[in-house]
Amino acid sequence: xxxxxxxxxxxxxxxxxxxxxxxxxxxxxxxxxxxxxxxxxxxxxxxxxxxxxxxxxxxxxxxxxxxxxxxxxxxxxxxxxxxxxxxxxxxxxxxxxxxxxxxxxxxxxxxxxxxxxxx
Amino acid sequence: xxxxxxxxxxxxxxxxxxxxxxxxxxxxxxxxxxxxxxxxxxxxxxxxxxxxxxxxxxxxxxxxxxxxxxxxxxxxxxxxxxxxxxxxxxxxxxxxxxxxxxxxxxxxxxxxxxxxxxx
DNA sequence: CTTTCATATGAATATCTGTTCATATGTTAT
DNA sequence: ATAACATATGAACAGATATTCATATGAAAG
Numbered sequence: 001x002x003x004x005x006x007x008x009x010x011x012x013x014x015x016x017x018x019x020x021x022x023x024x025x026x027x028x029x030x031x032x033x034x035x036x037x038x039x040x041x042x043x044x045x046x047x048x049x050x051x052x053x054x055x056x057x058x059x060x061x062x063x064x065x066x067x068x069x070x071x072x073x074x075x076x077x078x079x080x081x082x083x084x085x086x087x088x089x090x091x092x093x094x095x096x097x098x099x100x101x102x103x104x105x106x107x108x109x110x111x112x113x114x115x116x117x118x119x
Numbered sequence: 120x121x122x123x124x125x126x127x128x129x130x131x132x133x134x135x136x137x138x139x140x141x142x143x144x145x146x147x148x149x150x151x152x153x154x155x156x157x158x159x160x161x162x163x164x165x166x167x168x169x170x171x172x173x174x175x176x177x178x179x180x181x182x183x184x185x186x187x188x189x190x191x192x193x194x195x196x197x198x199x200x201x202x203x204x205x206x207x208x209x210x211x212x213x214x215x216x217x218x219x220x221x222x223x224x225x226x227x228x229x230x231x232x233x234x235x236x237x238x
Numbered sequence: 239c240t241t242t243c244a245t246a247t248g249a250a251t252a253t254c255t256g257t258t259c260a261t262a263t264g265t266t267a268t
Numbered sequence: 269a270t271a272a273c274a275t276a277t278g279a280a281c282a283g284a285t286a287t288t289c290a291t292a293t294g295a296a297a298g
Contacts, residue, residue, distance in 0.1 A: 019182050019186050022178075027171065032167050034236055035167055039158050043156075043162040045155040048154055048155045052146065056141060062274065067141045073259080086238070109228065109235065116225075181244065193286075193287055195246055198245095211295095
């Protein structure tokens with residue numbers, strides 16, 4: 001007869017207890033999913049470049065495209081993603097749409113990432 | 120006759136100059152690419168869960184798998200990614216391999232992400 | 239040395255993601 | 269109204285990625 005809740009590791013120190021405790025203490029599934037989704041947005045070099053460009057000043061779509069050497073369409077698609085995740089906001093002025101960083105979290109998250117790289 | 124460097128936007132404020140300045144001031148292509156690669160690692164809920172589990176204590180592979188309700192193989196593959204990006208370190212003890220967070224950047228990056236979500 | 243257990247790895251597959259192409263929307267100027 | 273321009277959007281395709289399955293490695297126990 002085996003124990004009701006079989007552990008894969010043999011009885012080695014506190015593992016089974018640890019596992020149970022962890023299961024309870026982990027943030028809810030959905031929150032962790034959302035967090036991953038957020039980082040996924042930073043996980044593309046095109047979007048990173050756009051964000052970096054916006055560090056300096058607000059920019060219209062075609063200037064971003066020029067700066068990155070990409071098509072307007074590609075940039076527009078990525079701005080959509082950034083917008084949906086509240087990383088950028090926009091302001092319409094005639095034919096142009098000016099994008100800018102939505103808040104300082106963006107800068108801080110990117111800075112933390114850069115720090116990690118510098119090692 | 121057109122200007123040598125054609126801008127997409129008409130002469131609207133300082134755009135052409137801005138674009139040129141930005142092109143120079145942006146961090147090198149490769150660095151931005153590496154940064155995106157780093158965030159890509161955080162951009163998966165399985166890996167986020169693993170990191171969160173390791174916030175509390177070091178864990179062996181199979182306990183992580185138990186905690187997340189995933190197969191050992193899947194976890195092992197993701198630990199490989201985390202290891203390659205220096206987000207976790209490991210310690211071998213007999214048959215087991217114990218993983219733990221590599222440094223505090225991991226915590227800080229995740230915390231910043233959580234802060235952004237809480238709005 | 240053979241078996242068992244914990245972990246790692248390679249190949250295959252299904253899903254997701256970014257860019258491109260074509261086109262739509264909406265604004266300004268003629 | 270119509271033409272020209274900036275931006276957005278949908279469909280399609282190519283490349284990337286996570287999980288699964290089968291199997292390999294490597295350590296401890298019998």
